[in-house]
Amino acid sequence: MTNKELNWVIGGPQGSGVDTAANIFGRACGYGGYNLFGKREYHSNIKGLHSYFHFRISEDPVGANVNDVDLLAAFDAETVVRHAQDVAANGGVILEKEDLGTKFSEIKTLPVEFLADLHKKLENRGIGETVGDLMENAQERNIQVYPVPFLDLLKEVADELAIEKLSRMIRMKNVLAVGISFSLLNYNVDLVEKAIRTVFGEKHRIADMNVLALRKAYSYARQTFGDNFRHTLERLELDEEKVFLLGYQAAALGKILGGCRLQTYYPITPAADESEYLEAHEIFALKKGNGAVLVIQTEDEIAAINMASGAALTGVRAATATSGPGFSLMVEGLSWAGNNEVPVVITYYQRGAPSTGLPTRHGQDDLRFTIHAGHGEFPRIVLASGDIKECFFDAANAFNYAEKYQMPVIHLIDKALANSTQSLPFFDLSKFKIERGNIVKYRDAQQGEYKRFKFTDSGVSPRAFLGTEGTTMWYTGDEHDETGHISEEPSNRNMMMEKRMKKLETAHIEIPLEEKLSLFGQKGAENVVVSWGSPKGAILEAMRMLQTEGFDIEFMQARMINPLPTERIEESLSRARTKITVEMNYSGQLANIVTEKTGVFMDYYILKYNGRPMTTTELHKALREAIRGEAPKRQVLNFGA
């Protein structure tokens, strides 16, 4: 059967080329006209521990993963053990032939608790102790098993290339796995070669070696397995050009578009990817000449936030990017920026917390933290992107908000988006504009003394940059008067607090609803789902499934969470029969903020905090049970390896 959709997982020890293989696989499918969504999972480790990439490819646009796997390509025994259970009937498993004899207890990287659990499960089902036993059982479930002598194939490639040391080529196992996969799928091998050549770019020799390996694997599988696999992929008509983007790349490019010309950072997972990508693209073409974004690696996150704030005072659009532990260190600097009305942007890549938590895994644990971080009360805008396209536009818009309302903007991106990849149509940039707010470009003596913190009706003061002729200004973390000098006078204190907080009201009134809240489905629906961030993709898909099943649903995705568009949210919730929140944290942080602001309580909490993104499969089931009134108030989802 030719597939409308296919789920492919590739896994192996970290450092074995899983990412490159996935990149090649995805591109090859993209060249064939398919839509893609892929997520990367990895341990906090450099080499050796299990990592994998799940690609979902489809004729229709996709924005989330599902539970089922159609084809699993395993570099090692651990990948087989961890993922075989997810392979669906009619699916297949490609594995190293020698691994069939491997006992589970010989896989040293498997955690003790995982092994104990596995033994119990397999014992109950009467399955033996080896990978081979597991595969025998898979065959009984109608799954095809494809043992491949990877090392022999590599040896053949090495002989053809006259390379003596096989160890230098061991990473090419990944391209062999890709080749076997596409051969089983009977897919156009030239498209795969094109993908390899794109991925290796200028490294022509390496590209040649990989292409040779690809063709070797492809014909090996044709000869050995023929058309025995039940899924095939055909080349589709390309209806439009697409980009293949990771979340952090989208955010980095959005920043450049939005005018960011200085970024500071201290290395942290998963935020550092963005800064490195920016640094690699530091010089870029302008309509006339070239522009540049300076990327400064600082000594710590305290320096990162304060250096970015310092830069912002000179009129540069400046940002920093970090994750939970780094943001914790930035908090005092955030309070200074709030008090001094500094338009600094913080891109916050969320990961599992508290403390070091799950440093390479997904989580939405930090919403409340970003809204409340910093001593004292001061305005800040908090944005949360729900998909990769939003990562791009929110990153650009963040600077507009920061400068127009002169306050820090925190842009939340989930790890599940940062490390996920999606094929998307070219973005329409025609509507995006840079808006810098009220800026003083020059001042002469007749205009009187410049006051950086002048009281105004909107709370926003005309802003001059450090170095603007005719202006002198002072900034201080102390409470200050209009000129920026320290003041502890009670009346000034009241007016200054009110001025600062007024800006948040101004922002709330001025920013259009569609930039704050994305609405899907039917207004006035009986069932209302509230969420934020990365669950969006799974929610949209599950919602479509439920709609075809006859359920009436509205989904409200909060994209700006501070200030929260409370009125519109309340309007739908107060009329709904079933109110559901979907979040990737323990307590339902958004739901509780909504309750705090509207007095409306959610009926159901669908939560997940095991570090793995929500899949459409599990969410669809959970939502259906909630809507039917068959679910407990709290459902905690747990899918994922």
Place this chain on the structure above:
Amino acid sequence: MAHKVSRLRTPVFVDWCPGCGNFGIYTALQMAIAELQLQPHEAVIVSGIGCSGKTPHFTYTNGIHTLHGRTLPFAAGIKIANPGLEVIATGGDGDGLGIGAGHFVNAGRRNLDMTYIIHDNAVYGLTKGQASPTLKLGRQTKSLPKPNLNSAINPIALALVAGYTFIARAYAYDVKHMKDMIIQAVKHKGMAFINVQQPCPTYNNINTKGWYEKRVYKLEETSWDPIVKSPDQELEKTANALEKSREWDNKLPLGVFYKNELIPTYEERISTRIPFYRETPPTRQEISNTAGKPTVVVEKWFKELKV
């Protein structure tokens, strides 16, 4: 505009204790700014927290009163974004060598073309006299309940090993000499550090005016030569300065300990990667046209990412 020190005073009341060494420091700073003919909008004084942190409010140039210990990151952000600004960072000894010690060391690694002045009185004044990182081991200034258990940092030595390329010491009550040090520091190409020995008449009853005045002498009045003129002199001059920095108990040298303009500044290092950085630093880049359309051409990236 005529450059008179009196015009560099703001109307803000100077609330330091009578006899505070800060009076000498801010006077020397203002005299230096006047002599360097810096307009108020061309210079930025950045400070931390504590008595010295208020210096910018008393001075009629741009002033940024930042967080405790974070003077240097703010100053660096300003300087990197707009290298045309003259950035002078000032802060206390606790600010720069205690809570901000990490930034002190890392500023040396960058060698930005700016100046950092530490007001060193060996105590935390504004919190009522606790021991600062420069108070010697076993000393008990008058508000300490017990003698100090920590050894002191030697700021000159730390600056040397961290990579500062201009290192000097001044004395708060020798205003004219300190003004000369500040002017030299500002004119120096690279990261300049001046440690100012400053009596705290309220809390430091050990290192008093009398204590200092018995000990201070000027390096420039001896045969001392702090300047590294070729790379092969670097080690020797560093070692000499390190040794000189240990003089304390009987004799206390003032003046320039070390000066090396052979090390590339951070601005020069950036320019090797972004050749137009000097002419078009981040503050000079046009990010949009008058209609608000971004100036950047995005299509090229999309091509790179195309499938």
